[in-house]
Amino acid sequence: MYDPIRLAALVAVAEAGSITRAAERLGYTPPALSQQLAKLEREAGTALLVRHHRGARLTDAGELLVARARRVLDELEQARHELARLAGLSGGTLRxxxxxxxxxxxxxxxxxxxxxxxxxxxxxxxxxxxxxxxxxxxxxxxxxxxxxxxxxxxxxxxxxxxxxxxxLVEELVLVTAPGHALSSDSSRLPLSGLAGQPLVSMAPELPARQEVEALLARAGATPSVLVPTPGYAVVCALVSAGLGVAVVPEMVARTAVTPVGVRPLGAGELRRTxxxxxxxxxxxxxxxxxxxxxxxxxxxxxxxxxx
The missing domain is CATH 3.40.190.10 (Periplasmic binding protein-like II)
Incomplete structure (x- = not known):
């Protein structure tokens, strides 16, 4: 029995005229798509494509299989829609x-x-x-x-x-300006290592962060700039400009638009779920x-x- 994914790959090559263009359409790399087509040819027991310098064309066997493949893929798509209707996934709105x-x-x-x-x-x-x-x-x-x-x-x-x-559970990590001494080491920094550091703080009165901010204060971090609204992009920008260090979720640190240094903290006791x-x-x-x-x-x- 032919694999529908490989049949879809053959149809894509027939429509695009080349393996490279078909790979772009399907989200494959050209070598990965070529492997799928080679497996399909082994299943068919004959050559389905002729490669040439401008792309690829179907052999007679390839033309025959593409015509059948289109029918099979259309039937599978129809089945998907019918199953979606049975499952309550045909129409309506997901908010x-x-x-x-x-x-x-x-x-x-x-x-x-x-x-x-x-x-x-x-x-x-x-x-x-x-x-x-x-x-x-x-x-x-x-x-x-x-x-x-x-x-x-x-x-x-x-x-x-x-x-x-x-x-998803992620740690809160330290972000600093690029080249800051605290980010030159990739080992975990004990919270006590924040003593005396100017902190770009999410403001102690922000309910979600109150306990985190209190723990940082007990460790000796000194608020230098307060950001009373939950705006991590602003926090990272202020840190990048050298106005202090900050403690933010790892995802925020890794995707910051402005350049920052990143270092893990303590034993991972600061987290966001x-x-x-x-x-x-x-x-x-x-x-x-x-x-x-x-x-x-x-x-x-x-x-x-x-x-």
């Missing part, structure tokens, strides 16, 4: 809440994968500063919301109708499918070892 860091760096590829698999479901995205996204889920403003919590921190009560599923909030008291196929995609995508990025 997703997020916060800036996740909305910029983690959510787009998950949204893209969901849209490719279920193009009939309309997507809506709205920003909520945590933990307000949880309340938005509870009252039905959105179907899902990405939110976060810091450790150490007092736990925030969650409505009984809302489930909260952790999808990103979770997805969802209504636990209703059946929602689109939301459940999206949560599964989130688990896979977030699990491959920025996860704290051993978390």
């Amino acid at each position: 997703v809440g997020t916060f800036p860091t996740a909305g910029t760096h983690l959510l787009p590829p998950v949204l893209s994968a969901f849209h490719r698999a279920h193009p009939d479901v309309e997507l809506s995205v709205a920003d909520y500063d945590p933990p307000t996204g949880v309340a938005a889920v509870a009252v039905g403003e959105v179907d899902l919301a990405l939110t976060h919590a810091y450790h150490p921190a007092e736990p925030v009560p969650v409505p009984s109708s809302v489930g909260l599923e952790p999808v 990103i979770s997805v909030a969802f209504r636990a008291d209703e059946v929602a196929p689109a939301a459940d499918t999206f949560r599964a995609l989130l688990r896979g995508a977030f699990g491959r990025a920025y996860r704290t070892p051993g978390a």
Whole structure:
């Protein structure tokens, strides 16, 4: 039985006229696509393509198989749509809440994968500063919301109708101006090493960060600039300009627009957990499918070892 992925590769080459252009369309490298085509030729027991300096053309056997392959792929696509209708994934709207860091760096590829698999479901995205996204889920403003919590921190009560599923745990790390003495060493810096350092602070009164800021203060870090709103891009820009050091989530540090030095802290006791909030008291196929995609995508990025 022929692999549908290889059949789709052959059809793409037939339409593009070259393996290179087909690879670009499918998101493969040309060598990887060539391997798929070679396997298909072995399955077929005959040559399907003739390579030439301008690209590739189908042999008679290739023409025959492409015609059949198009029918097979059309049937599979139709089956996908019919299964989506049975699962409640044909039409309707999936409303997703997020916060800036996740909305910029983690959510787009998950949204893209969901849209490719279920193009009939309309997507809506709205920003909520945590933990307000949880309340938005509870009252039905959105179907899902990405939110976060810091450790150490007092736990925030969650409505009984809302489930909260952790999808990513990341450490908080030190960011400094490029070339700063503290970032010249890649080993973990004990929190006591922050004593006397000017700190670009997320302001002690910010509820989500209160306990983290208090711990930094007890370690002897001295606030030099207060940023009372959750704006990590601004924090990293101030650090990059030499106005102090800061403690931010690793994802923020690694994706900062302005250049910063990065160093792990302590024993990893400062953390941020990103979770997805969802209504636990209703059946929602689109939301459940999206949560599964989130688990896979977030699990491959920025996860704290051993978390």
